[in-house]
Amino acid sequence: MSSDKQTISRAPTEPPRAATPGSGCAEESSVNLAANASKVITGHASSASRMQSTNLVTIGSMVCRICQTNSGQELLISPCHCKGSMAYVHLSCLERWLNQASRCYCELCMYQFNAVQTKRYGLCQGLKMWMRHPRNRAHIQSDLLIALLLTAITVGLVIVCLLGLQYFVIEAQRIGVTKLWTEIILSVFICVVLLGYVVTIYLLVRDQVVPWYTWWRQTVDVRLLLTPSVAKGMRRQLSKETAL
Structure with a gap:
């Protein structure tokens, strides 16, 4: 019995299987590809979200320079040469301002509006x-x-x-x-x-x-006549708001 045990214990163990050449590199490359794909997808998603948020902030930051609101009930227009935050105004606000001031030009850029004037009083x-x-x-x-x-x-x-x-x-x-x-x-x-x-x-x-x-x-009543460029800008803004 002792000789048998010694024989069993002395039996050579099975050598470990050798790794297949290139299998480790394939697994590592697949992991890297998956990680890169996830990073690309995440980057596209974040950039899309940033672009959407930027568009929302840009549209939301456009307010009327007279009433300082953007309620959405009336579109904002840019009828003169003013730029930046002073470029946008409601048509009704602009007409009311011009009627109160009794003039047909922008007091900032001196742009002459295309308007029809009628006497307010006889x-x-x-x-x-x-x-x-x-x-x-x-x-x-x-x-x-x-x-x-x-x-x-x-x-x-x-x-x-x-x-x-x-x-x-x-x-x-x-x-x-x-x-x-x-x-x-x-x-x-x-x-x-x-x-x-x-x-x-x-x-x-x-x-x-x-x-x-x-x-x-x-003392006249001023009614503005929108130029084709201003009307085109209104249609463009309306399409943007509809898309959002």
């Missing part, structure tokens, strides 16, 4: 609107008071000169001035008084009429 209605303003009404009242006082003074001077003509002639003859020269002097004095009265009344009327006429002429 002639009589504009005059009533002008006189309803407290400051204008106060100026009109003060000018009327000045005109009434000046008229009274002028009429009084003319009446005194005409009624006192004989008295002035007699007094002038006492100091050696003839009747003709006295009448000439009085006539020149009356003309100077009347001329001063007319000029003063003209200046008072001009100070009232010119500001009113300027305001009435510039």
Whole structure:
């Protein structure tokens, strides 16, 4: 029995199988390919997500430069040469701003808009609107008071000169001035008084009429006419929002 055990124990063990040439390299290359493929897929997914988030941020950051909102109920347009955050505006906001400012150009880049202007008030209605303003009404009242006082003074001077003509002639003859020269002097004095009265009344009327006429002429309703490029930009923006 002991000899048998020794024989079994001395029996040579089976040598390990030799690795097939190239099998380890194949397994390692397949692992590397799988890792690279996963990295490429992950990179594409991350870049796509970054591009999508960038587009969303860009569209979301475009706000109207007047109302500072982008509600989505009205498209933003870029009707002038302004760039950056000042380029976009709602059409209704821009028309309201131009109507309040009574102009048809951009106050930043001085671009002249293609617009249709119509008078906001008629002639009589504009005059009533002008006189309803407290400051204008106060100026009109003060000018009327000045005109009434000046008229009274002028009429009084003319009446005194005409009624006192004989008295002035007699007094002038006492100091050696003839009747003709006295009448000439009085006539020149009356003309100077009347001329001063007319000029003063003209200046008072001009100070009232010119500001009113300027305001009435510039107070217009502005309706913008979109150029083909602006309309194309609106359609492009609408297609982007629809795609998102």
